[in-house]
Amino acid sequence: xxxxxxxxxxxxxxxxxxxxxxxxxxxxxxxxxxxxxxxxxxxxxxxxxxxxxxxxxxxxxxxxxxxxxxxxxxxxxxxxxxxxxxxxxxxxxxxxxxxxxxxxxxxxxxxxxxxxxxxxxxxxxxxxxxxxxxxxxxxxxxxxxxxxxxxxxxxxxxxxxxxxxxxxxxxxxxxxxxxxxxxxxxxxxxxxxxxxxxxxxxxxxxxxxxxxxxxxxxxxxxxxxxxxxxxxxxxxxxxxxxxxxxxxxxxxxxxxxxxxxxxxxxxxxxxxxxxxxxxxxxxxxxxxxxxxxxxxxxxxxxxxxxxxxxxxxxxxxxxxxxxxxxxxxxxxxxxx
Amino acid sequence: xxxxxxxxxxxxxxxxxxxxxxxxxxxxxxxxxxxxxxxxxxxxxxxxxxxxxxxxxxxxxxxxxxxxxxxxxxxxxxxxxxxxxxxxxxxxxxxxxxxxxxxxxxxxxxxxxxxxxxxxxxxxxxxxxxxxxxxxxxxxxxxxxxxxxxxxxxxxxxxxxxxxxxxxxxxxxxxxxxxxxxxxxxxxxxxxxxxxxxxxxxxxxxxxxxxxxxxxxxxxxxxxxxxxxxxxxxxxxxxxxxxxxxxxxxxxxxxxxxxxxxxxxxxxxxxxxxxxxxxxxxxxxxxxxxxxxxxxxxxxxxxxxxxxxxxxxxxxxxxxxxxxxxxxxxxxxxxx
DNA sequence: TTGAAAGCGATACCAA
DNA sequence: TTGGTATCGCTTTCAA
Numbered sequence: 115x116x117x118x119x120x121x122x123x124x125x126x127x128x129x130x131x132x133x134x135x136x137x138x139x140x141x142x143x144x145x146x147x148x149x150x151x152x153x154x155x156x157x158x159x160x161x162x163x164x165x166x167x168x169x170x171x172x173x174x175x176x177x178x179x180x181x182x183x184x185x186x187x188x189x190x191x192x193x194x195x196x197x198x199x200x201x202x203x204x205x206x207x208x209x210x211x212x213x214x215x216x217x218x219x220x221x222x223x224x225x226x227x228x229x230x231x232x233x234x235x236x237x238x239x240x241x242x243x244x245x246x247x248x249x250x251x252x253x254x255x256x257x258x259x260x261x262x263x264x265x266x267x268x269x270x271x272x273x274x275x276x277x278x279x280x281x282x283x284x285x286x287x288x289x290x291x292x293x294x295x296x297x298x299x300x301x302x303x304x305x306x307x308x309x310x311x312x313x314x315x316x317x318x319x320x321x322x323x324x325x326x327x328x329x330x331x332x333x334x335x336x337x338x339x340x341x342x343x344x345x346x347x348x349x350x351x352x353x354x355x356x357x358x359x360x361x362x363x364x365x366x367x368x369x370x371x372x373x374x375x376x377x378x379x380x381x382x383x384x385x386x387x388x389x390x391x392x393x394x395x396x397x398x399x400x401x402x403x404x405x406x407x408x409x410x411x412x413x414x415x416x417x418x419x420x421x422x423x424x425x426x427x428x429x430x431x432x433x434x435x436x437x438x439x440x441x442x443x444x445x446x447x448x449x450x
Numbered sequence: 451x452x453x454x455x456x457x458x459x460x461x462x463x464x465x466x467x468x469x470x471x472x473x474x475x476x477x478x479x480x481x482x483x484x485x486x487x488x489x490x491x492x493x494x495x496x497x498x499x500x501x502x503x504x505x506x507x508x509x510x511x512x513x514x515x516x517x518x519x520x521x522x523x524x525x526x527x528x529x530x531x532x533x534x535x536x537x538x539x540x541x542x543x544x545x546x547x548x549x550x551x552x553x554x555x556x557x558x559x560x561x562x563x564x565x566x567x568x569x570x571x572x573x574x575x576x577x578x579x580x581x582x583x584x585x586x587x588x589x590x591x592x593x594x595x596x597x598x599x600x601x602x603x604x605x606x607x608x609x610x611x612x613x614x615x616x617x618x619x620x621x622x623x624x625x626x627x628x629x630x631x632x633x634x635x636x637x638x639x640x641x642x643x644x645x646x647x648x649x650x651x652x653x654x655x656x657x658x659x660x661x662x663x664x665x666x667x668x669x670x671x672x673x674x675x676x677x678x679x680x681x682x683x684x685x686x687x688x689x690x691x692x693x694x695x696x697x698x699x700x701x702x703x704x705x706x707x708x709x710x711x712x713x714x715x716x717x718x719x720x721x722x723x724x725x726x727x728x729x730x731x732x733x734x735x736x737x738x739x740x741x742x743x744x745x746x747x748x749x750x751x752x753x754x755x756x757x758x759x760x761x762x763x764x765x766x767x768x769x770x771x772x773x774x775x776x777x778x779x780x781x782x783x784x785x786x
Numbered sequence: 787t788t789g790a791a792a793g794c795g796a797t798a799c800c801a802a
Numbered sequence: 803t804t805g806g807t808a809t810c811g812c813t814t815t816c817a818a
Contacts, residue, residue, distance in 0.1 A: 115563075117795055128805045133797060141803055160563040165795035167500035168810050180532070186729070189525040193516070196546045205565070208542060210532045227496040229541070338733060367733045374735040393522070397674060397703045398734050399710040453811055464789045469813060477787055501811035504794050 116157035125153035136161060163205070167230075176204050176420055177231035177255075179211040179240050186363070186392030191237045191260070194413035201414075202421050207231050211240060222249055233420040235260060235413065239336070242303055258416040261407075263304045270419050270430040272412045276306045279405040279436045280313025280359070283387050286403070286440065287357045291447035292385060293323040296348045296355035298334040298341050298365050307336075310361050310389060330355055334365045341365035345372040349384065356447045357385035363392045366402055366443075381445035391439055401441035408434045452493035461489035472497060499541070503566075512540050512756055513567035513591075515547040515558075515576050522699070522728030527573045527596070530749035537750075538757050543567050547576060558585055569756040571596060571749065575672070578639055594752040597743075599640045606755050606766040608748045612642045615741045615772045616649025616695070619723050622739070622776065623693045627783035628721060629659040632684050632691035634670040634677050634701050643672075646697050646725060666691055670701045677701035681708040685720065692720060692783045699724035699731050702738055702779075717781035727775055737777035744770045 122129040127150060134142050135150040142150075153159075163174050178195050180188050192208065199206045209225040212218065225231075234257040240246060242263030250257050251268070259271040287295050297314050300307035311331065318324045332348065334341035341360065345368050348354060360366035366388030373380050380386050380400055388395060391406035411434050458465045463482060470478045471486040478486075489495070499510050514531050516524050528544065535542045545561040548554065561567075570593040576582060578599030586593050587604070595607040623631050633650050636643035647667065654660045668684065670677035677696065681704050684690060696702035702724030709716050716722050716736055724731060727742035747770050 119795085129796080130798090130805055131803090134804090137797085143803060146803080158563075162504065162566070162795050163564070164500045164503035164566075165810090166797075168498065168504050168812085169795075169797040171797095171810075180529070186522075186525075189522075189528075192525075192528070192544075193546070196516070196544055200546065203564070206544060208528075208532055208544065210529070210536065227494075228499070228539070230498070230500075364733065371733075371735045394730060394733060397700070397707075397730060399707045455811085465812080466789055466814090467787085470788090473813085479787065482787080498811050501794090502813075504796085505811075505813045507794070507813095 116159045118159075118161070120157055121150065121153045121159050124157060125150045173207075173230045173232050174204050175207040175229055175231050175233075176417060177207045177209060177225065177229060177234040178237070179209045179225070179234070181211050181213050181240060186394050187390055188237065190392060190407075190409045191235075191413060194410045195235060195417070197410065198414045198417040202417060204417070204421060213240060213243070219245070219249060222246065226253060226255065232256060234258075235416045235420070237261070238263075238304065238306070239301060242301075256420065258419050260412050260416055261306055265431070270432070272415050272419075272432045272434065273306075274408055274412070274434050274436045276309035277313040277316070279438070280310040280389070281317045282313075282438055283389070283403070283405055284314045284317035284359055286438070287359065287385060287387065287444065288317060288321055288324060290357075290385065290444060292355075292357040293321070293447065294327070294330065294353070294355040294357070295324065296330040296332075296358040298332055298344050298348075298358060298360045298369070300334065300336040300361040300365075302333055302335075304336070307333075307361060314359055334360065334368070336362050336365065338364040338368050341368035342372060345369045346376075349373060349376055349378060355384070357387070357444070359387050359389075361389055363388035363390045363395050363402060363404055366404070367394060367398060370398060370443075381443050383448060385444040385447070387444060391437075395439070396441070400443045402439075403441045403444045404439050406437040406439050408436060411435075452495045454495075454497070456493055457486065457489045457495050460493060461486045509543075509566045509568050510540050511543040511565060511567050511569075512753060513543045513545060513561065513565060513570040514573070515545045515561070515570070517547050517549050517576060522730050523726055524573065526728065526743075526745045527571075527749060530746045531571060531753070533746065534750045534753040538753060540753070540757060549576065549579070555581070555585060558582065562589060562591065568592060570594075571752045571756070573597070574599075574640065574642070575637060578637075592756065594755050596748050596752055597642055601767070606768070608751050608755075608768045608770065609642075610744055610748070610770050610772045612645035613649040613652070615774070616646040616725070617653045618649075618774055619725070619739070619741055620650045620653035620695055622774070623695065623721060623723065623780065624653060624657055624660060626693075626721065626780060628691075628693040629657070629783070630663070630666065630689070630691040630693070631660070632666040632668075632694040634668055634680050634684075634694060634696045634705070636670065636672040636697040636701075638669055638671075640672070643669075643697060650695055670696065670704070672698050672701065674700040674704045677704035678708060681705045682712075685709060685712055685714060690720070693722070693780070694720060695723050695725075697725055699726045699728045699738060699740055702740070703730060703734060706734060706779075717779050719784060721780040721783070723780060727773075731775070732777070736779045738775075739777045739780045740775050742773040742775050744772060747771075 118129045122132045207229040237260045241259045261273045262271045332344045334344045388404040391404045395402040454465045458468045543565040573596045577595045598607045668680045670680045724740040727740045731738040
């Protein structure tokens with residue numbers, strides 16, 4: 115495998131010039147740069163990332179921590195991150211992280227020590243831990259938050275417009291004639307929970323017959339298991355809602371689950387909508403109407419923020435668009 | 451961050467001795483080793499993997515390629531691999547791989563060039579590509595196959611006992627009184643497809659009334675979308691089966707999907723069993739009876755084979771145990 | 787059993 | 803705009 119000396123020799127320059135070309139430094143004449151580039155291509159040159167990392171002290175990896183393995187949410191981010199890192203020639207250093215463990219700070223230290231990453235992308239639910247943020251700041255690790263619980267000083271955040279999306283999907287339900295619409299909200303600490311709930315309430319506001327009923331809004335912690343109980347309670351009521359908006363797809367799956375157990379049909383007896391568009395959403399019956407998060411765009415933006423030297427470019431906090439996926443879990447409200 | 455010199459100084463030895471201790475080389479007196487270990491701990495020493503890699507020319511990463519992002523199957527392997535690599539101080543280099551793309555050999559070259567991995571774990575469906583194997587062999591990359599399509603010379607393989615598991619889960623159906631049991635098989639090229647089908651046939655053999663009906667055995671390519679059509683055909687027959695054994699969970703989900711569309715109830719009208727135990731299996735309604743693959747054990751074994759220097763230890767091909775997960779998608783056969 | 791010195795392939799400082 | 807050379811932290815060879 116060719117190294118920098120081979121390239122330098124072939125291009126008739128010094129290794130330093132080759133290095134300059136690789137690192138996009140300006141002080142190289144265009145003609146020289148071309149020669150070097152050509153030599154690299156001809157030799158199928160690939161810089162040794164070990165050597166670059168060793169000498170520069172900078173890691174060319176971006177860290178990402180994963181928790182619950184069953185979350186379709188995280189695997190979509192993983193996929194997007196792999197893509198985004200590829201494109202900028204970085205590596206993705208994935209780590210496991212058990213949020214429920216006591217020694218999570220040890221886990222973090224070990225991860226940082228092993229990988230030496232200096233840049234991380236934090237996705238929910240981990241991105242909400244202030245203790246985690248403090249540790250990272252203390253260790254001089256930069257990070258970008260995706261869909262964060264709350265803003266963190268000095269850390270850019272990337273989100274989608276949860277409020278509008280929630281409002282829109284709730285309006286979809288209203289247009290179908292639903293007036294009693296339940297909401298299973300997420301983890302109380304997460305800002306998306308609040309935004310989605312607000313969107314839901316905003317859609318309801320002013321629609322006659324669709325007044326907000328606090329008892330129809332219950333927390334499900336973004337968890338399938340937790341939502342099971344909430345859905346059970348909601349659907350067992352004599353005045354049960356004709357539609358339920360779950361704050362994520364896993365909780366929507368829990369609603370399906372309970373509906374089936376109670377012999378209610380989706381969407382004939384109860385319409386269900388979710389949020390996220392994880393793979394599950396199109397695999398269950400009926401295919402779930404939901405909001406597709408811009409996983410790819412969010413992750414690309416995060417990687418860009420972490421790798422662009424002109425860190426001042428663009429605003430610190432970015433909000434990206436979503437897509438409403440109308441599938442078959444919603445139908446006109448049943449007559450009573 | 452402490453380096454090897456700091457450790458050497460503190461332990462009162464040369465850096466070479468520290469290196470020996472790190473690399474588990476025998477030629478170090480026990481007392482010396484202890485001193486070095488103590489110094490490392492006190493200084494919270496973490497060797498620079500960049501330096502080790504650079505100098506030794508060996509990559510400390512194990513490569514793993516991921517295809518279809520929606521596969522719960524792959525995300526379970528990813529999780530297991532992350533764990534297993536952690537334990538032996540290796541890194542997981544994950545790569546994206548589009549099997550349908552024409553330039554997949556370019557993708558592979560790029561992956562190998564960038565990461566310089568010399569060890570890979572190949573999981574389905576990628577592990578079946580002979581072209582991939584040839585490329586890897588040509589490039590001097592060692593690999594372990596998990597649940598391979600077919601044996602590859604010189605590459606150890608790790609599988610589970612597909613035959614017995616399939617036989618057992620089919621027997622479960624027989625015990626419930628089912629006699630017409632459909633089978634949606636997997637990708638024809640994959641050996642697991644064959645083994646599972648054989649297990650299914652073996653269970654049926656000799657059970658009166660449960661003779662094999664070739665028209666009840668149809669290929670679904672391990673794919674949700676493909677299985678949709680097959681399930682539709684099978685469940686639309688006047689003499690439709692009372693139970694279906696799908697060769698993986700995603701295809702079982704497709705059976706649920708179609709059953710619902712046709713107004714058949716699972717398990718009252720048709721029992722369904724799958725294979726793999728992906729996260730989906732317990733999230734859909736009713737929870738799917740399936741075979742849990744030993745993801746963690748398989749992956750650990752693969753990592754062990756790749757990292758243990760005593761490569762001769764143990765047989766080349768290993769078969770691991772599975773677990774039957776009886777859930778609620780199976781019920782006694784309906785009377786006709 | 788231990789140590790001295792060379793060198794892996796880049797980057798960075800200082801000169802030219 | 804370009805090049806020489808020290809250097810990052812470790813492993814390896816050779817010698818003691």
